[in-house]
Amino acid sequence: MLQHVELEEKRLVDYREIVGDETIAEIERLAEPLQGARVVHVNATAFGGGVAELLQALVPLMRDVGLDAHWQVIEGADEFFDVTKACHNGLQGMDVPFTAEMKEIWRKYNQMNAEHFELTRNGGRPTFVVVHDPQPAGLRHYYESGMDTHWIWRCHIDTSEPNPAYWDFFAPYVNEYEAGIFTMDQYVGSGVSFDHQAIIPPTIDPLSPKNMPMGMDEARAIVADFGPDMERPLVTQVSRFDPWKDPLGVIDAYRIVREQVSDVQLALVGSMASDDPEGWYYLDKTSRHAGEDFDIHILHNFHGVGAREVAAFQTASDVVVQKSTREGFGLVVTEALWKRKPVLGGDVGGIPLQIIDGETGFLVDSVEACADKIQYLLTHPDEADRMGERAREHVRRNFLTPRHLADYLRLFAEL
Numbered sequence: 157m158l159q160h161v162e163l164e165e166k167r168l169v170d171y172r173e174i175v176g177d178e179t180i181a182e183i184e185r186l187a188e189p190l191q192g193a194r195v196v197h198v199n200a201t202a203f204g205g206g207v208a209e210l211l212q213a214l215v216p217l218m219r220d221v222g223l224d225a226h227w228q229v230i231e232g233a234d235e236f237f238d239v240t241k242a243c244h245n246g247l248q249g250m251d252v253p254f255t256a257e258m259k260e261i262w263r264k265y266n267q268m269n270a271e272h273f274e275l276t277r278n279g280g281r282p283t284f285v286v287v288h289d290p291q292p293a294g295l296r297h298y299y300e301s302g303m304d305t306h307w308i309w310r311c312h313i314d315t316s317e318p319n320p321a322y323w324d325f326f327a328p329y330v331n332e333y334e335a336g337i338f339t340m341d342q343y344v345g346s347g348v349s350f351d352h353q354a355i356i357p358p359t360i361d362p363l364s365p366k367n368m369p370m371g372m373d374e375a376r377a378i379v380a381d382f383g384p385d386m387e388r389p390l391v392t393q394v395s396r397f398d399p400w401k402d403p404l405g406v407i408d409a410y411r412i413v414r415e416q417v418s419d420v421q422l423a424l425v426g427s428m429a430s431d432d433p434e435g436w437y438y439l440d441k442t443s444r445h446a447g448e449d450f451d452i453h454i455l456h457n458f459h460g461v462g463a464r465e466v467a468a469f470q471t472a473s474d475v476v477v478q479k480s481t482r483e484g485f486g487l488v489v490t491e492a493l494w495k496r497k498p499v500l501g502g503d504v505g506g507i508p509l510q511i512i513d514g515e516t517g518f519l520v521d522s523v524e525a526c527a528d529k530i531q532y533l534l535t536h537p538d539e540a541d542r543m544g545e546r547a548r549e550h551v552r553r554n555f556l557t558p559r560h561l562a563d564y565l566r567l568f569a570e571l
């Protein structure tokens with residue numbers, strides 16, 4: 157049996173005040189014909205990274221509106237996650253080899269997980285299996301299921317310009333799904349087609365500990381406990397330690413800013429996801445790049461940085477950066493915008509959906525541009541506040557969990 161993730165209860169009505177009556181009524185209407193339908197989400201980790209974050213909100217709300225929703229996590233040893241990390245990189249276009257042995261490892265673990273996967277019948281009601289990302293994408297191929305089961309592949313990564321060695325391998329597995337969900341149109345790679353296709357950008361949960369309102373005093377006190385001096389300007393990036401998130405570029409930008417704003421500090425806050433073995437290596441690389449500069453604070457969950465601490469950094473920082481060079485969607489951007497922070501982000505993946513250049517933040521495509529805009533926001537706090545208000549409203553309208561739930565219900569109904 158795969159690991160079943162235990163979840164807290166959530167109630168849709170609690171979101172009414174934030175998203176408004178109309179959205180709630182629409183969700184209730186969409187859920188009506190789907191009462192009792194079974195929904196099983198499958199992914200590679202219960203902790204760390206955006207997908208785990210999404211499912212923590214989505215699955216309880218699916219239950220609340222009457223679906224029999226579950227979340228299962230596949231199993232794998234290091235050799236598997238080493239391969240899936242390479243797959244993640246390869247599908248996002250990195251030039252990394254994909255050997256016959258790696259393919260064999262991926263197949264072996266997908267087959268094993270399919271054998272352990274349980275999809276108990278539920279009295280003739282429809283069943284939707286939503287498989288997230290490439291790690292478990294072979295489940296559909298290896299699992300024998302009846303006709304009343306709808307298989308959906310949910311791709312969270314940027315597959316617009318994949319390394320062909322990886323894409324050609326994955327496309328046939330992915331093609332076996334009835335439906336595909338992508339964050340953006342451009343991510344639907346060539347050679348795959350589905351009977352149903354949906355474009356659904358991810359969302360954040362405004363009622364999760366990470367996104368609940370936090371007072372500035374509390375936020376500053378929490379951050380100060382980790383070392384930064386709250387009397388001085390603080391720039392933060394929250395993300396896994398991953399080459400695509402470009403923490404080294406953020407350090408370089410900070411160094412340029414320091415020439416003008418000499419007391420600026422930098423925090424790089426990242427969680428070590430269980431399915432990301434490369435994280436430790438890249439954390440080490442980042443620390444070496446930072447060298448002996450004690451104004452660069454490199455922190456992660458093993459220092460005790462959990463959801464509330466991430467929230468505190470996003471709330472108390474003067475500027476939030478997400479200098480990715482590839483990005484699926486970038487939930488950390490959404491989280492910071494929701495906290496009324498204009499964000500400086502790479503012009504990649506889902507970031508430009510969120511950062512309207514000059515309105516809710518700035519899109520930056522180089523270290524120099526990033527430094528320039530950090531400096532601008534540090535020296536124009538009133539303008540930063542105005543942008544922050546627009547940022548929050550942009551997220552409220554477009555990127556909160558109830559909208560995500562509605563999109564899923566619409567797709568289920570279509571199937």
Ligand code: UDP
Pocket residue numbers: 204205206207209366394395396425426427428456457461462463466484485486487488489491
């Ligand atoms: N995150 C966290 N602690 C950290 C770093 C990241 O909880 O130290 C969370 C972050 O708040 C966000 C998610 O991990 O909710 C990362 O999602 P994103 O879409 O930004 O990137 P991904 O890791 O999925 O590429």
